Amino acid sequence: MSPLHQGYGAAILQALITGFSFLLVKVALAEAGTFDLLAYRFAVAALLALVPILNGKVKVKVAAADRPWILLLSLLYPCLFFLLQTLGLERMTSAEAGIIQAAAPIFTLILASLFLQEKTPAVQKLFIFLSVAGMVFISLMKGANIGDSSLGGVAFLLLSTLSLAGYNVLTRRLAGRYSPFALSCLIAFPGFILYLALALIKHMLAGTLSVFLTPLQNPGFILAVLYLGGLSSLGSSYLMAYALARLEAARVSVFSSLATVVALVAGMAVLHEPLSWYHFLGAGMILAGVTGTNFAKISQNRQLE
Numbered sequence: 001m002s003p004l005h006q007g008y009g010a011a012i013l014q015a016l017i018t019g020f021s022f023l024l025v026k027v028a029l030a031e032a033g034t035f036d037l038l039a040y041r042f043a044v045a046a047l048l049a050l051v052p053i054l055n056g057k058v059k060v061k062v063a064a065a066d067r068p069w070i071l072l073l074s075l076l077y078p079c080l081f082f083l084l085q086t087l088g089l090e091r092m093t094s095a096e097a098g099i100i101q102a103a104a105p106i107f108t109l110i111l112a113s114l115f116l117q118e119k120t121p122a123v124q125k126l127f128i129f130l131s132v133a134g135m136v137f138i139s140l141m142k143g144a145n146i147g148d149s150s151l152g153g154v155a156f157l158l159l160s161t162l163s164l165a166g167y168n169v170l171t172r173r174l175a176g177r178y179s180p181f182a183l184s185c186l187i188a189f190p191g192f193i194l195y196l197a198l199a200l201i202k203h204m205l206a207g208t209l210s211v212f213l214t215p216l217q218n219p220g221f222i223l224a225v226l227y228l229g230g231l232s233s234l235g236s237s238y239l240m241a242y243a244l245a246r247l248e249a250a251r252v253s254v255f256s257s258l259a260t261v262v263a264l265v266a267g268m269a270v271l272h273e274p275l276s277w278y279h280f281l282g283a284g285m286i287l288a289g290v291t292g293t294n295f296a297k298i299s300q301n302r303q304l305e
Contacts, residue, residue: 007246019262044229091153102135107165131289175245
């Protein structure tokens with residue numbers, strides 16, 4: 001299998017894992033607060049990352065010149081991304097948030113052009129916008145109205161989306177010097193430290209510290225956290241880094257739209273959530289955008305051969 005096809009496989013698998021994670025987040029949030037869930041989620045990711053490092057099977061060495069970039073990478077994702085997303089969602093509905101976060105591929109396209117000098121043909125840009133339009137269309141039909149939202153919520157979600165785009169671009173830059181697993185490990189530990197601290201501080205201020213361990217009494221919560229920490233956090237970041245080592249940042253970012261389609265299907269199949277005509281139309285736009293973005297690139301490569 002060529003590196004190109006390996007990159008596609010990793011990007012698609014990452015989208016599938018992320019899509020199902022929305023379902024597991026709903027299950028876990030029934031038992032724990034947002035920061036508690038994030039603390040448990042990244043605790044699992046950090047522990048799983050620590051095992052091969054302690055066994056000596058994986059060595060993570062960071063060059064002194066790259067340490068500021070690695071620190072920035074971990075700050076962008078998961079620290080700033082999830083924190084800003086949470087602050088934004090406290091002020092906006094999930095449908096409204098979907099409109100703003102749908103812009104991640106566009107922000108990635110712009111940043112990749114500025115900092116990586118990646119060139120994206122006009123036809124690919126059109127398909128990227130089509131995919132984004134599909135996500136925005138679904139959010140609008142669900143009742144989103146940005147005009148009624150607080151300015152603070154919009155600002156937090158825009159910064160969250162920029163953080164994700166910056167993470168994509170910076171991972172692409174570092175992927176040539178560090179293995180995907182090394183990059184995944186390096187971002188897992190700061191996320192665990194930040195969200196454990198936030199969860200404990202919140203409980204101490206509220207006088208509910210004993211509640212922090214209560215969700216562990218529910219087997220469903222434990223299974224959800226194992227999936228979210230092992231596959232959706234550590235595994236997903238590994239697959240993203242793997243794909244970015246083989247594909248352009250703009251092309252990989254558009255695969256994130258597939259997670260929306262997977263989430264819709266999972267919600268319908270498992271939670272019996274109803275799907276309306278606009279879900280199918282929006283999903284069709286997303287799939288057409290993702291397919292067109294990558295088919296256009298393949299066609300261009302064949303013409304250059």
